[in-house]
Amino acid sequence: MxxxxxxxxxxxxxxxxxxxxxxxxxxxxxxxxxxxxxxxxxxxxxxxxxxxxxxxxxxxxxxxxxxxxxxxxxxxxxxxxxxxxxxxxxxxxxxxxxxxxxxxxxxxxxxxxxxxxxxxxxAALAITEPQAGSDVSAIGCAARPAGDGYLISGTKAFVTNGMNADFLVTAARTADGPATATGSGTLSLFVIDAQAPGVTRSPVEKLGWHCSDTATVRFDDVRVDGGRLLGRKNSGFMWIMKAFQLERIAAAVLALGEADRALELARRHTRDRQVFGQALARHQVVRHRLAELMSHTEAARQLTYHAAWLHSRGKLAMSESAMAKLRATELAVDVTGQCLQLFGGHGYLEGTPIARLFRDTRLDTIAGGASEIMREIIADTEL
Ligand SMILES: Cc1cc2nc3c(=O)[nH]c(=O)nc-3n(C[C@H](O)[C@H](O)[C@H](O)COP(=O)(O)OP(=O)(O)OC[C@H]3O[C@@H](n4cnc5c(N)ncnc54)[C@H](O)[C@@H]3O)c2cc1C
Structure with missing residues (x-):
């Protein structure tokens, strides 16, 4: 279009x-x-x-x-x-x-x-922890002052590119008070060399996303000098919230690409597949289902482009980017599932493009801020 x-x-x-x-x-x-x-x-x-x-x-x-x-x-x-x-x-x-x-x-x-x-x-991004995913303010990884720098200790979960990465942009707590302090005002960001002493990385197996490496990363008193602190000390939460806008818009756009691909595959398949003497695509229920999915995809696309346009003009677009992430990723999960149905048993075979899409898009509504969190953001901003 x-x-x-x-x-x-x-x-x-x-x-x-x-x-x-x-x-x-x-x-x-x-x-x-x-x-x-x-x-x-x-x-x-x-x-x-x-x-x-x-x-x-x-x-x-x-x-x-x-x-x-x-x-x-x-x-x-x-x-x-x-x-x-x-x-x-x-x-x-x-x-x-x-x-x-x-x-x-x-x-x-x-x-x-x-x-x-x-x-x-x-590059890899290490924000999520085993006990702190949606709730970024619960991050427990600690950066304790040591000489002209910090000693970082803690565990990060689900780090994409974690095994392959040369550096990890990491969120850690730089509380001056007790090590148990929580909240958003005591987080800082650091760049940590993946090969630094005290960094241990172990791969995790996943339902999908098979070619991507995902790791659990442990930091045991990893020494970083002051030059690895990104921005001011204790300003991490603000940067995370800013960067999440782009992350959500990117997640929405990627999900649209996935929905497009599923629809392309389904259109080709339903043209070629003969059932009851005619192409699957000639059956009205199938034509209408595809028409419906294409309309929903276009609607999500326009919302996403609007959020991207606001972002490109330097606007915060908190609500719009959450709406785009919510709509486009929920759509990708729905579209890939419905398109797989049109493949019948052939869609359920390992190694087929539609099976991979079905498996992989399932993560879209979880990673980078789950749908429930997007709804919270929209409600917080708009209500
Ligand atoms: C393959 C993969 C790659 C990833 N890559 C990265 C990466 O590179 N870097 C990184 O930092 N993280 C990464 N993540 C982590 C991802 O962003 C988190 O999994 C996600 O933010 C959700 O956090 P959680 O898994 O801890 O779930 P939780 O926060 O425990 O949430 C569990 C469920 O509860 C819901 N929930 C949470 N709070 C509320 C609430 N207030 N009200 C209602 N429902 C709620 C959530 O929506 C979710 O459905 C990755 C995850 C995966 C699986």
Whole structure:
């Protein structure tokens, strides 16, 4: 569909990106899924095609392109139909490195953002903990002052790229008071080298997202100097809330790409599959179901583009980005499930694109802020 949000150059960029992904990623996805890994060279390959820093400043290797180039890129990543792949690449460019861009100083950006944009370093984001997911203010990982820096101790859960990462943007508590202090005013962000003494990483197996590596990361008195603190001490919660806007918009756009892919697969299948003497797609109940799903997808897309447009104009868009995340991710789960139904038993076979989409999109309504939390944010803002 034509859209007022995409200038012709963003559309051209989308087509180029799609061709790049079709050529370099799609043919290798099954292998990476089976091997449960994405080779490090992939980040380098994406960097050579200048895809890792579309929205970042040129000074740090980025392209400073308008935000809707990122929207097109993320939609195409989602359209690949692999949650693991799009998860790994989007966490790198739009989640972990976002904190360096927002809160980092020039030296920190040179040391971490630039190599990440150039594909020489892989980035991970370590906010969630075993006992603190939705409730960020319950984070217990502690950063105790030591010399000119800190000693960091605690455990982080579900870290995307956790095994492969070179650095982890980490939220830790810098309370001056007792070590048991909780709340949002005593969180700080640090960049921690993944190879630093005291960092232990262990992989976790998941229902889906097979090619993406996910890790539990333990910090045992990991020493970081003061130069690894991002932004001011105790300002972490504010940065997390800011970065979550982009994370939610990105999650919504990726989910739309996934819904598009499921619909594409279902349209092709229902045209080819003959039942009771005619193509499945000729049966009115099937045609209407697809028409309905396409309408819902377009509605979620317009809401998401609106949130992205507000974001691109520097607006906070708290409620709109939560609405977009809620609608688009719930939609992706629904669409992939309904499209799988149209494949009958063939959709339930391991290794089929629709089965992978069904499994992978299930995470969309949980990660990056679950649907229940999106509803809370909308209600808090609007009621
Ligand atoms: C594969 C994968 C990759 C991930 N990648 C990362 C990553 O790179 N970095 C990172 O930091 N995190 C990551 N996460 C963590 C993810 O963001 C969290 O799982 C998510 O925020 C939910 O937190 P939780 O799992 O602790 O669930 P909980 O917070 O325990 O919530 C459990 C359920 O209760 C609901 N709930 C919570 N609070 C309320 C409430 N007030 N009212 C009603 N319902 C509520 C939730 O919506 C959810 O349905 C990843 C997770 C997975 C599975």
């Amino acid at each position: 034509d859209s007022i949000y995409f200038p012709p150059e963003a559309e051209t960029f989308r087509q180029r990106t799609r061709r790049f992904l079709d050529e370099h990623v799609t043919p290798r996805l099954d292998t990476w899924e089976a091997e449960r890994r994405i080779p490090r060279e992939v980040w380098k390959l994406f960097a050579r095609h200048e895809l890792l820093g579309l929205h970042y400043p040129r000074a740090y290797g980025g392209r400073e392109l308008p935000f809707f180039h990122s929207v097109a890129y993320l939609e195409e990543l989602g359209r690949l139909g692999s949650g693991g792949f799009r998860g790994a690449l989007s966490v790198h460019s739009y989640m972990a490195t976002a904190y360096l861009h927002l809160a980092g100083d020039h030296q920190q950006k040179l040391a971490y953002l630039k190599p990440a944009v150039e594909g020489d370093m892989i």
